[in-house]
Every structure is written in structure tokens, then in C-alpha cells.
Amino acid sequence: MNAPLTLPAPAKLNRMLHIVGRREDGYHALQTLFQFIDLCDHLTLAPRDDGKIQLTSEVSGVSHDDNLIVRAARLLQQHSGTALGATLTIDKQLPMGGGLGGGSSNAATALVGLNHLWQLNLPLVELARLGLQLGADVPVFVHGHSAWGEGVGERLTPVTLDTPWFVIIHPGISVSTPGVFQDPQLTRDSRPITMARALQGGAPEWRNDCEAVVKERYPPIAEALNWLAQHAPSRLTGTGACLFAAFDTQQSxxxxxxxxxxxxxxxxxxxxxxxxxxxxxxxx
Incomplete structure (x- = not known):
């Protein structure tokens, strides 16, 4: 049986996020640019031959069976029909409810890592389809490349973005993503743009349509955004709570x-x- 693996589960930033409509199923149609950063959780996966899936780390406010890591492992186990199980341990560094995609990234690392550990040899596109059952952001982490995202964020086209140094601030609160998307003041009718135009960067294309509602609902985020904007163009990632600005050098x-x-x-x-x-x- 393979030896345990310790693998990174990286964070992502939404360099831009436009909401271009609302679908019949109640979800919102988005246009976004996903980029990874070298800030990561780390997931250790150890194989076991009794078929059990056990997460040894407690995550505050999330029960064992509801954790996306456990759900991802069981989904892959059921889909593949493997008799193997796994003991899973998460070293959690990314804040929960921060808009950095931590839970989705953890799920993707579980899918991709266990696919390797269990020697299933399933292609990434198949793992991404499984991951979509767990959350709209899981596929981009499964595919593993910066991407232009449409639909609910699951229709992905790989792109190459600049790679600045980012300052990322977490104002110490969690944001309710459903609350933001249900807010009547949320912009839902941004005019769709082409990927080529989005890749040109800069205002007004590189903005986050959730930002106005989030700043209104969460004054500490507004305070942090206003502070960071004094030093560099800044924006929210996802629905927050984290915000970021790009810099040319690590020193700055x-x-x-x-x-x-x-x-x-x-x-x-x-x-x-x-x-x-x-x-x-x-x-x-």
C-alpha cells in the first residue's frame, strides 16, 4: 500500500468577479478570473484497507461527516468502487468564510490526492465533474490552472495572468455568501464581457460586483478596504471577507x-x- 502523502491545498483570488444574471435554478451567472496564490492548507492522506474514511482534525463549526474533505473522499470512493479508505489530517491555515476557497481547495486536494494514493488513474476532467457536486469552486482547484470562469464559475478556460505579490487582509469576521447573493441591492445585471477584454485588466473590468453589498453589510470590511485602497487598488475576493492588493515586489x-x-x-x-x-x- 502506498505511503502517506502530504499535499498543499492552495488559496485562490478572484482577480475580478462580475454577476451577469440570475439563473432559473436561483444561482447567479458569473464571469471571473481565478488565480492561485502560494498560501496553502496542507492535507495528509494515509491509505487504509478497511474502507473507512476518517478525518482526524476537528474544524470549528463543521461536523466530521459534513466536512468537504470527508464528503469528497466518500464521493470518490463511491464513484470508483474502491475498497480502500483513508485517514485524513488537515493543517488549516486559510480562514473559513474568507473568500479564499479554502473548503473547496481542501475538497479538490482530497479528490486529486486520493486518486493518486488509491491508484485510480481517473482523469482530472472526471474528478472536476465529481467536485462540482460539492461546490462551484472545486473544479478550478481540481484542474489546477489560473482560469477564466463562467456559469457559476465551473465553465473554465485556462489563462495566464501576471504574478504579482499580494497583500491579503482578513478583517476578522466571516461573510455569509448566501446572504450576499440574496441581498436585493446586489448588482445582478453587469454586461457580459469577453475573456480577451477581461485579460486586459484594470478598471472598470477588474472589479467585484459583490463589494458594495459586502461593504454595506460588514463595516469592518469597508474599513479595511478603504485603508488598503490608500496604498494600492484593492478589492474583495469572492464574497469576502478577505481583500487584497497587488504589488510589483515582495519588499513593497x-x-x-x-x-x-x-x-x-x-x-x-x-x-x-x-x-x-x-x-x-x-x-x-
Missing amino acids: AQAIAQLAGQHWSTWVARGLNTSPLHDALGYL
């Missing part, structure tokens, strides 16, 4: 992060076009 990013760290949890991270998970397993 660290200087702003040091100031921000006096008030909030703050990280400096490098933008990436390929996922550290896929680099670790030699996919890309």
Missing part, C-alpha cells in the same frame, strides 16, 4: 503588510498560474 508588499498587521490578520503571497498541488504531483 511586505512594507504594506507590516502596517496592515497592526490592525488585521495579514499575509503576503505570490500569485501563481499553476497550483502547488499539481506541481507536487507532476500534473502540469
Whole structure:
């Protein structure tokens, strides 16, 4: 049986996020640019021959069976018909409810990692279809490349983005994503743009349509955004609570992060076009 694996589950940023409509199923139609950063959780996967799936780490506010890691493992187990199980341990660094995709990334690392550990040899496109059952952001983590996303974020086209240094601030609160998307003041009719235009970057294309509602509902996020905007163009990632700004050098990013760290949890991270998970397993 294979030895245990410890694999990264990277965070993502939405470099832009437009809401271009509302679908009949109640979900919103989006246009977004996903980019990975080198800020990661780490998931250790150890095989077991009794078929059990056990997550040994407790995640605050999430029961064992509801954790996306466990759900992903069981989904892959059922889909593949394998008799193997796994013991899973998560070293959690990414904030929950932060808009960095931590739960979705954990699920994707479980799918991709167990596919390798159990020697299932399923293609990434098949794993991504499974992942979509767990959440709209899971497929981009499964595919492992910066991407232009449409639909609910699951229709992906790989792209190459610039790779600046980012200052990421977490204002210390969690955001209710359903609450944001149900808010009557949310912009839902942004005019669709082409991927080519989006890749040109800059205002007004690189904005987040959730930002106005989130700032109104969560004053601490508005405070942090206003502070960071004094130093560089800044925006929300996903529905927040995290926000970010890009800098040309690590030194300049660290200087702003040091100031921000006096008030909030703050990280400096490098933008990436390929996922550290896929680099670790030699996919890309």
C-alpha cells in the first residue's frame, strides 16, 4: 500500500468577479478570473484497507461527516468502487468564510490526492465533474490552472495572468455568501464581457460586483478596504471577507503588510498560474 502523502491545498483570488444574471435554478451567472496564490492548507492522506474514511482534525463549526474533505473522499470512493479508505489530517491555515476557497481547495486536494494514493488513474476532467457536486469552486482547484470562469464559475478556460505579490487582509469576521447573493441591492445585471477584454485588466473590468453589498453589510470590511485602497487598488475576493492588493515586489508588499498587521490578520503571497498541488504531483 502506498505511503502517506502530504499535499498543499492552495488559496485562490478572484482577480475580478462580475454577476451577469440570475439563473432559473436561483444561482447567479458569473464571469471571473481565478488565480492561485502560494498560501496553502496542507492535507495528509494515509491509505487504509478497511474502507473507512476518517478525518482526524476537528474544524470549528463543521461536523466530521459534513466536512468537504470527508464528503469528497466518500464521493470518490463511491464513484470508483474502491475498497480502500483513508485517514485524513488537515493543517488549516486559510480562514473559513474568507473568500479564499479554502473548503473547496481542501475538497479538490482530497479528490486529486486520493486518486493518486488509491491508484485510480481517473482523469482530472472526471474528478472536476465529481467536485462540482460539492461546490462551484472545486473544479478550478481540481484542474489546477489560473482560469477564466463562467456559469457559476465551473465553465473554465485556462489563462495566464501576471504574478504579482499580494497583500491579503482578513478583517476578522466571516461573510455569509448566501446572504450576499440574496441581498436585493446586489448588482445582478453587469454586461457580459469577453475573456480577451477581461485579460486586459484594470478598471472598470477588474472589479467585484459583490463589494458594495459586502461593504454595506460588514463595516469592518469597508474599513479595511478603504485603508488598503490608500496604498494600492484593492478589492474583495469572492464574497469576502478577505481583500487584497497587488504589488510589483515582495519588499513593497511586505512594507504594506507590516502596517496592515497592526490592525488585521495579514499575509503576503505570490500569485501563481499553476497550483502547488499539481506541481507536487507532476500534473502540469
